[in-house]
Amino acid sequence: MQIIYKIMKNDSDTTITGRITRALADRIISGDIGPGTKLRQDHFAEEFGASHVPVREAFRRLEAQGLVVSEPRRGVRVASFDIAEVREVAEMRASLEVLALRHAAPHLTSAILDKAEAINRAGENAPDVRAWEEANKAFHRIILEPCNMPRLMATIDDLHAASARFLFSGFRMEWESPTDQDHRAILRALHEHQFDVAAATLARHVKWIGTKTGAKRHMRAPS
Amino acid sequence: MQIIYKIMKNDSDTTITGRITRALADRIISGDIGPGTKLRQDHFAEEFGASHVPVREAFRRLEAQGLVVSEPRRGVRVASFDIAEVREVAEMRASLEVLALRHAAPHLTSAILDKAEAINRAGENAPDVRAWEEANKAFHRIILEPCNMPRLMATIDDLHAASARFLFSGFRMEWESPTDQDHRAILRALHEHQFDVAAATLARHVKWIGTKTGAKRHMRAPS
DNA sequence: AAGATAAAAATTATCTATAAAATCGGAAAG
């Protein structure tokens, strides 16, 4: 089980299935392929110069990640989502990231915290949402990783991917300032070994992302 | 996304991939196929009277569930696990089940609680671990389901499957009495609308399962 | 006999081709 994440990474450089999985996940998360879009296996087989077999395997992985929905004998389409699900993912992230932080806290060195601060600064200067999200993900990951719980981290990663989808597609809130301020508050608390404060701030911070949604209430295929 | 669980169920009756996935998951969870065992695609293709393609798709699903580990070009084997992971899963379950219970609480009717009590009684009279685990799963599910958060429930289900693996294979603790007592305490608290008490008891209860491990410290292939 | 190297066998991962099942769109009938 410890190898899940490593596999997910090595795999995408080694096997065709891995490459396709990563490419499709990227497009779905970035909103390049919108919710409800039908994914035709032969289309992607041709695009990636592969047969339909690895494409289908990639579909199964994306299905497990919650990025696509597969209906038996009716093919695969990009998962739709609504505000209820945005909130659901936010709550799950809050719970699990607090758990991770509790276990990571004893192993957090000031070197790590410094690196986190640097990443946060990079986020503040991000030119676009995409770059900001990248920094945001990195920030959360670097302070949680020391929990040494690979399965937990894998689940958090999946949830983060879902969050990123919401961020990129329609649910765009004003990113930046309030979040980065939260990040600073978390770092401050960690520096002073006030772990409960850090955890509480993290929970509020993650849930806020779920609450502060923008215009559209539902992302679905233009059926 | 709402459809994930439904799919997982309908699928296993509809498509060959689904049937194979369910069958293999059952065997792995029950310990019928031990940790570290190599899973040969042609073998299962023959056993299920199918080709290797649906078998490979099933492998990808099981991989995402954390039941098998796949190394590129070296095949798939049943995931090993150690005490650290048992604890990890228990902590994740505790966090997420508490979250689910918080959201389910307002929708819990006394009819549901009565049914939960009946299930608990069935668990007490269970003839073997298998039957007891079935009742245990049902108990947790019936009081959490009303949270109306499908993704959360799907994740909890996966964690529960992992827990069941530990229970069945080597990590056998004395099942029964203390757990069923906890269940009763949870029901009592819910009846009296003391949701915080119920949540705290649930958390302690789930974590206890992770702590109270039996003899073996590590389940791995006899390498 | 032990260890190292090379040949052989087994296994995975993939492709091509094809059959069967199901859906979707549109045409025909009421």
Added chain:
DNA sequence: CTTTCCGATTTTATAGATAATTTTTATCTT
């Protein structure tokens, strides 16, 4: 205008073949 039916498209699933890689076996050297 609605319903029904048929054909085209799409998807699921199988079979057989091939390339690459891993594992095993066998041989050779020291």
